[in-house]
Amino acid sequence: MQNPWPAPRADRPVTGTVTMPGSKSVTNRALVLAALADGPSMLRAPLRSRDTELMAAALRALGVGIEGTEAWQVTPQKLRGPATVDCGLAGTVMRFLPPAAVLAEGPVTLDGDEQARVRPMGRLLDALRALGADIDDGGRASLPFTVAGTGTLPGGEVTIDASASSQFVSGLLLSGARYEKGVTVHHDGKPVPSLPHIDMSVAMLRAAGVTVDDSEANTWRVEPGPIAGLDLDIEPDLSNAAPFLAAALATGGRVTVTGWPVRTTQAGDALRDLLARMGAEVTLDARGLTVAAGDRLLGLDADLHDVGELTPVLAALAALAETPSRLRGVAHLRGHETDRLAALATELNNLGGQVTETEDGLAIEPRPLHGGVFGSYSDHRMAQAGVLLGLVVDGIAVENVATTGKTMPTFTTVWTDLVSVH
Numbered sequence: 001m002q003n004p005w006p007a008p009r010a011d012r013p014v015t016g017t018v019t020m021p022g023s024k025s026v027t028n029r030a031l032v033l034a035a036l037a038d039g040p041s042m043l044r045a046p047l048r049s050r051d052t053e054l055m056a057a058a059l060r061a062l063g064v065g066i067e068g069t070e071a072w073q074v075t076p077q078k079l080r081g082p083a084t085v086d087c088g089l090a091g092t093v094m095r096f097l098p099p100a101a102v103l104a105e106g107p108v109t110l111d112g113d114e115q116a117r118v119r120p121m122g123r124l125l126d127a128l129r130a131l132g133a134d135i136d137d138g139g140r141a142s143l144p145f146t147v148a149g150t151g152t153l154p155g156g157e158v159t160i161d162a163s164a165s166s167q168f169v170s171g172l173l174l175s176g177a178r179y180e181k182g183v184t185v186h187h188d189g190k191p192v193p194s195l196p197h198i199d200m201s202v203a204m205l206r207a208a209g210v211t212v213d214d215s216e217a218n219t220w221r222v223e224p225g226p227i228a229g230l231d232l233d234i235e236p237d238l239s240n241a242a243p244f245l246a247a248a249l250a251t252g253g254r255v256t257v258t259g260w261p262v263r264t265t266q267a268g269d270a271l272r273d274l275l276a277r278m279g280a281e282v283t284l285d286a287r288g289l290t291v292a293a294g295d296r297l298l299g300l301d302a303d304l305h306d307v308g309e310l311t312p313v314l315a316a317l318a319a320l321a322e323t324p325s326r327l328r329g330v331a332h333l334r335g336h337e338t339d340r341l342a343a344l345a346t347e348l349n350n351l352g353g354q355v356t357e358t359e360d361g362l363a364i365e366p367r368p369l370h371g372g373v374f375g376s377y378s379d380h381r382m383a384q385a386g387v388l389l390g391l392v393v394d395g396i397a398v399e400n401v402a403t404t405g406k407t408m409p410t411f412t413t414v415w416t417d418l419v420s421v422h
């Protein structure tokens with residue numbers, strides 16, 4: 001096991017500029033669409049990280065050509081098995097790949113990390129079965145399972161409870177145009193989380209020439225038809241910008257993230273509003289997004305249902321605030337990389353915090369924190385949360401900080417550079 005990483009302590013306000021690598025969500029959608037397209041694609045500035053390399057490897061295993069480094073040239077091929085796919089701990093791989101794998105000729109077996117085997121999966125497998133797929137999961141309703149690809153899928157109309165993950169819906173939509181009857185997805189259950197991520201799927205499908213009707217709440221219709229090859233500049237990952245922007249607030253500093261898109265479907269754009277509510281001065285201009293600490297760091301009372309992936313970093317920042325916080329609407333985080341609500345409560349309380357898990361989120365009372373080892377649970381965003389606390393609390397070391405490589409292999413380098421350059 002790796003030694004815990006002593007998080008750099010900021011001896012001054014963190015001030016500087018950072019450039020984020022590409023968006024995980026955009027990159028993994030683009031890879032699936034490009035693999036199913038009727039011509040080659042060019043994906044510029046893709047994220048190169050564990051989650052996206054796993055997606056690329058999965059598609060290559062199915063016969064797709066993916067070459068290049070700064071840009072990925074994708075050459076679609078008729079998908080074929082037999083193939084074995086490692087999903088790692090990537091929700092986007094385990095939920096986006098099976099709906100494409102049903103189109104392969106031959107069996108495709110998917111597995112992942114041990115922690116991935118407990119992430120919700122069953123509803124998506126049932127939906128694919130209802131659309132005509134033959135999937136053997138040994139009754140587990142989770143990884144590992146084998147999709148018996150026949151080269152085609154009838155598709156049509158399906159009802160799914162997607163309250164555990166928006167990725168169930170996105171996965172079906174991304175491949176749906178290639179099903180014989182297209183796909184109509186109805187959600188029935190508690191509200192679907194992370195709706196901006198479904199909107200991103202819809203926008204990227206439309207940009208690839210696919211007809212999508214999302215005019216009715218909780219129903220999405222993808223018409224059958226070709227997917228056009230993509231020519232795409234991938235935006236920086238806005239959710240991964242969270243710890244860097246939060247560093248400004250935690251230390252009374254100012255941080256700029258370059259290339260912040262003026263218009264975007266990324267859920268992370270909500271940071272502009274959320275950090276302003278915590279007291280930040282937020283400016284979006286030609287240089288990017290600049291977040292400067294205000295006079296006070298305020299707690300946050302917010303429904304994060306749409307932007308659950310921001311919760312770990314916001315919870316850590318809230319633990320440093322002057323006033324209490326309530327983070328709501330994120331019960332589904334119990335099925336993320338780890339049970340994030342339990343993990344955050346445990347790790348913050350181990351450092352002297354006062355955090356209570358609620359039915360759908362966290363209640364955070366600011367308390368003076370002390371040093372200790374912050375567990376990351378193989379969760380990139382837990383590691384980011386611990387590193388953020390280490391800026392202002394003496395003696396914090398983050399266990400398995402390398403897990404940040406799930407979405408940002410350069411995290412510790414960029415972090416150390418930002419914290420030490422003034």
Ligand SMILES: O=C(O)C1=C[C@@H](OP(=O)(O)O)[C@@H](O)[C@H](O)C1
Pocket residue numbers: 024025026091092164165166167170193194197198308309332
């Ligand atoms: O489609 C996507 O790219 C994602 C959707 C969300 O998943 P959930 O709906 O499971 O929260 C988000 O949390 C995840 O980080 C990425």
Ligand SMILES: C=C(OP(=O)(O)O)C(=O)O
Pocket residue numbers: 089090091092309336337381407
């Ligand atoms: C929930 C997340 O990831 P995944 O794509 O694995 O679901 C996340 O990145 O916060």
